[in-house]
Amino acid sequence: MRKARLNITFEGKDISKEISPYLKTMTYTDFASGKADDLQITLEDTAGLWSGDWFPEKGSKVKAEIVCSAWGALGDVSLSCGTFEVDDITSSGPPAIVTLKAISSMTSTAIKNELKERVWEKISLKQLAQGIAAEHGLSLFFVAEEGAPYGKVTQSKESDLSLLQRYCTSRGLNLKLAEEKVILYQGKLFEEKPPVLTLKKGDGKILTWSFNTRSHNIYRACTVQYFDADKKEYVEHTFTPNNGPRTGQTLVVNKRVESIADAQALAKAELRNVNKDEVKATLSLVGNPLVVAGLNVDVEGYGIFDGTYFIEESRHSLGAGYKTDATLRKVLGY
Known part of the structure; x- marks a missing residue:
């Protein structure tokens, strides 16, 4: 039978069975960069266990996993959410509930x-x-x-x-x-990776959708101007991608760099940074462990918005079923 459940380890001990009768909701949010992943668990606490003898200590290590059985074409599949540290605890009511908020391990060091x-x-x-x-x-x-x-x-x-x-x-x-790692990766290289799945309008996987495109602050090219100390003169480098916007202004960046190679890298980086949100999408999906931040998906059936998208953020929620909400941006190609 199709089923999704939560496996959870607290300070090295598997408490999945103990926590199951009290679990109301669980939400795991995964970011591609810039923010710490987070985990939120809401528990029924009528008996006062979670605000009493079972009250968790802040800083405790929690490891979570979403396990799916007979999950359609995916079969048996799971999503490891990672290791977190309990950071915030709220007890409220009625009805009595306790909410645990945890952030990705190693973010407060x-x-x-x-x-x-x-x-x-x-x-x-x-x-x-x-x-x-x-x-x-x-x-x-x-x-x-x-x-x-x-x-x-x-x-x-x-x-x-x-x-x-x-x-x-x-x-x-x-x-x-x-996960006790410094993760450093080039967005362009990850955008070139093959999509992990195709999301097609009408196939039942997409519950709601929203697409947006804008032209404000979108640039055709980027010029970096800098002073070459050896030549005692100002030098500039312009990066114009072959598959970039056909129209628009040129972004001018005045920033100190050490070489033409640095200017080239900076021009590409600055242009990607300002243009990356030209086409964005938010999708609410039937729970899918493959939809993880940092990966790509193909989107079909939405006309001009069709294409390959990079997942910037995914939110996986367990409660009355399993749902995945994703924020995506169309890959730039440069």
Whole structure:
């Protein structure tokens, strides 16, 4: 029989059976970058167990998994939500309920909060990320073009996470912390991966849909202007993608860079950053463990909006059934 259930481990102990009679809703939100994944569990608490003897401690480790049985064409399939730390607990009523909110493990450590001052010379972005990850006992997941090394990297009253985010943004890379990893990847490379499924209008998988396209602040090209210290002159580089917008203004960026290679990387990154939301979609789906942030899906049957979309955010909810809500953007192709 078609069924979706929650497997949950609390501080290393499987409490799936114990929690099942009290579970009202569970929501797992997964982000492609920039935000910490989160988990929210609402429990019935008429007997006062969850606000009494079973009251969880803040900071406790929780691991969650959505397990689907006989799930249509997917068969038996599951979605590992990851490991979280309990961050917020609310008891309310009537009726009496307890809501646990947890954030992705490792998001509240020194990598985010401790401000530092230091300098690196002749170092690549990957080397920088590897060193910072190792300092915090994390591993590095890196999928991106190496790029030219930086002549100098300066950290001034800035956290390690903020520093990495700044340099990732300038190279058009996405950054995320999850599962005791620093995850750093190039959006363009992930947009080129094959779609994990096709969502077709009328096939019963899509419950509601909304598409939006805009022209405001969409640019045809990007020009980076910088001062070449060796030549003692201003230099500029313009990036115009072959498959970009046919009309529009040129975005001009005045920012200090060290070389023409940095200017090229920055021009591509800045253009992608401003244009990536040109076509967006929000879909509410019959629960689907394949719809995960960072992956691609094909959308068909919606006319001009058809195409391949990158999943920016997915929200998986268990309660009166299993539902997935997704925020997507059409891939740029450059």
